[in-house]
Amino acid sequence: MSIDAETFRQVLGAVPTAVTVLTIVDPSGADRAMTVGAFASLSLDPPLVLACIGNDAMLAGAMRSATRFGVSVLADDQEPMSRRFAARTLRDVAASECLRGPAGSALLDGASAHIECRIVARHPGGDHTIVVGEIEYAAAFERPPLVHHRGTYSRLAT
């Protein structure tokens, strides 16, 4: 059985996801960012995470040559960041709005968690590429996460 794109979106939209912003340093040395919901933990030993990047995304080209990426798990007051880094425009990160991971990845100030990883594998996944990173640095903060569900942003009930 095959399903149409609308059904796929409706059904998979029922799966709540955290909202992350993935950052890489592109070949010119600029920080580039993209909103990513398809981010997950993969392995504890070694410590691996994965992110799925659309092959047509602006970031996809630079991602192919990147050696590391940063992940900022957005906090529930960072919806504007999610919208901004999903917009179809150039998405630079300003130095004033980020910290640096030990290896230099931009990590957004005010996030719920920060991760910096070294890319260890890339796997084809239909119209996306599954990028696997080994965690080199991670920190969690006492801020509730932003959640995306059925096409809208939600917050966890406290």
Ligand SMILES: Cc1cc2nc3c(=O)[nH]c(=O)nc-3n(C[C@H](O)[C@H](O)[C@H](O)COP(=O)(O)O)c2cc1C
């Ligand atoms: C909440 C949310 C989650 C998203 N998750 C992903 C994702 O997991 N992978 C992906 O490739 N794009 C994801 N996107 C889309 C990208 O952020 C971006 O909008 C898309 O790549 C189109 O822009 P571009 O072609 O300029 O890169 C998500 C967007 C939003 C708003």
